[in-house]
Amino acid sequence: MELLIQFLTNTGYYLADFRNIIMLFVGFIFIYLATAKKYEPLLLVPIGFGILVGNVPFFKGFGLGIYESNSVLHYLYFGVTSGLYPSIVFLGLGAMTDFSSLLARPKLMLLGAAAQMGIFFTLLSALALGFLPKEAASIAIIGGADGPTSIFLTAKLAPHLIGPIAIAAYSYMALIPVIQPPIMRLLTTHKERVIHMTELREVSKKELVIFPVVGVILCCFLAPASIPLLGTFFFGNFMKECGVTERLVQTARTAIIDIATIFLGFTVGASTQGDVFLTGKSVGIFCLGAVAFSIATASDIIFAKIMNLFFKDKINPLLGAAGVSAVPGSAREVHLVGQHEDPTNYLLMHAMACNSSGVIGSAICAGILWSFLV
Amino acid sequence: MYGLEAINAANGWAMAYTGAIIVFLGLVVLSFVVSQLNRVLSFWENLISKFKQNHTVKQTDELQDKDTSVVPHHFPSDIKEAARYYSHLIEDLDQPFELTRLYEISQQKGFPHPHITISNFRQANILVPAGGGLFTWSQP
Numbered sequence: 001m002e003l004l005i006q007f008l009t010n011t012g013y014y015l016a017d018f019r020n021i022i023m024l025f026v027g028f029i030f031i032y033l034a035t036a037k038k039y040e041p042l043l044l045v046p047i048g049f050g051i052l053v054g055n056v057p058f059f060k061g062f063g064l065g066i067y068e069s070n071s072v073l074h075y076l077y078f079g080v081t082s083g084l085y086p087s088i089v090f091l092g093l094g095a096m097t098d099f100s101s102l103l104a105r106p107k108l109m110l111l112g113a114a115a116q117m118g119i120f121f122t123l124l125s126a127l128a129l130g131f132l133p134k135e136a137a138s139i140a141i142i143g144g145a146d147g148p149t150s151i152f153l154t155a156k157l158a159p160h161l162i163g164p165i166a167i168a169a170y171s172y173m174a175l176i177p178v179i180q181p182p183i184m185r186l187l188t189t190h191k192e193r194v195i196h197m198t199e200l201r202e203v204s205k206k207e208l209v210i211f212p213v214v215g216v217i218l219c220c221f222l223a224p225a226s227i228p229l230l231g232t233f234f235f236g237n238f239m240k241e242c243g244v245t246e247r248l249v250q251t252a253r254t255a256i257i258d259i260a261t262i263f264l265g266f267t268v269g270a271s272t273q274g275d276v277f278l279t280g281k282s283v284g285i286f287c288l289g290a291v292a293f294s295i296a297t298a299s300d301i302i303f304a305k306i307m308n309l310f311f312k313d314k315i316n317p318l319l320g321a322a323g324v325s326a327v328p329g330s331a332r333e334v335h336l337v338g339q340h341e342d343p344t345n346y347l348l349m350h351a352m353a354c355n356s357s358g359v360i361g362s363a364i365c366a367g368i369l370w371s372f373l374v
Numbered sequence: 375m376y377g378l379e380a381i382n383a384a385n386g387w388a389m390a391y392t393g394a395i396i397v398f399l400g401l402v403v404l405s406f407v408v409s410q411l412n413r414v415l416s417f418w419e420n421l422i423s424k425f426k427q428n429h430t431v432k433q434t435d436e437l438q439d440k441d442t443s444v445v446p447h448h449f450p451s452d453i454k455e456a457a458r459y460y461s462h463l464i465e466d467l468d469q470p471f472e473l474t475r476l477y478e479i480s481q482q483k484g485f486p487h488p489h490i491t492i493s494n495f496r497q498a499n500i501l502v503p504a505g506g507g508l509f510t511w512s513q514p
Binding site for chain 1: 375376377378380381385386387389390391393396397399400401402403404406408409411412
């Protein structure tokens, strides 16, 4: 009988507290959004299930939890805390990215830069709210709307915040269809939304092959701290474009990125143990994340409008919303809003150009913030 | 610390505007380089194609030169055709010249039967006596 009671006191049912229940509920919401609403399922399913697994109450000291040094989850989590998974994800991302639209119209790259203003505004806001500089920088990078970049920088600067920051970043990426369209409509007129972009010129194979080489040299020389992200990103893209490593690029854009995404999502989800995750800081991070994401979108749309004052070849300001690096969610949203206004307006290719430059911009920002605060 | 005091203490303003400038500068430079990539490549390709064109023309010229100086194993029976081969040798000689000199050069060049050929040129008045044992070349 005593043995049975001892067993029962060690079960999750007995050890559960309200924070675990809340987090289990959050996990269910993620899984629901992913499966029923199809919001970023490749990210939200591993994260959501990871939240469920991470919030199963257990007897501390058994080497079960993600924060216990000898547990299996802890070893898997090493890929997050060391920045390994984000780097691998960037390799696959590079192998999937087509830069032809960006090369055809390089001025769209400026929109990728303007979107990063959200990061620096949020940095100031987080500092003003009392976060330490390293924490503030990690929170600010949510404005880049790039999950792997957010995780990478947080792992380097404020590892204790990886859970809330990763969850916030991926949540807002999944909520792009909810967050971005109202901002787009608020800041643009109907006349601006129906601007048709001129046709893109044809980009030669040589340009596509040279770009990753030029890109890695220029960007990594400027911000060497972004090497782990941009180095693998441009490497993946070079493999794609050089045309002689078809097997490698096929693996990078399928098996490798999928494996990294599964473990990244699952372990980040599992890191949200209620007792660690549900703090006042997490609430602050979620609020600031929303601010960062909204300001990034807004500042980019405004910048696109400013560009229109100077360029003869007008840009549809909706493209500004794709300057955040949520690939391809924000580009898709820009296209859908554009199509809603004028079904003959095809903005997807142009939005993808802004999107891919946003990836480069946010990785540079991460490198800059890391080098400022290391 | 909160508010502006916290931002100032963490050097937040400097971090924000320096960071923004750096990322903007980086992407502006990348954008500029990318916009010029097309031009640089077409310039380079033009340069290469011009070089190749020149090289091909040179090779063709050389081949043509070689063609004319090719020495046949047997001279054609047509004396005018034979004279065409010899005319290249005459260019190297100061006119008037001694027949022995023409004979030596044609031997050096490996022309077949120079003695008979020169004799034929004489009979056909292609080699015209200029007095003093010297001859001039009269292209048929």
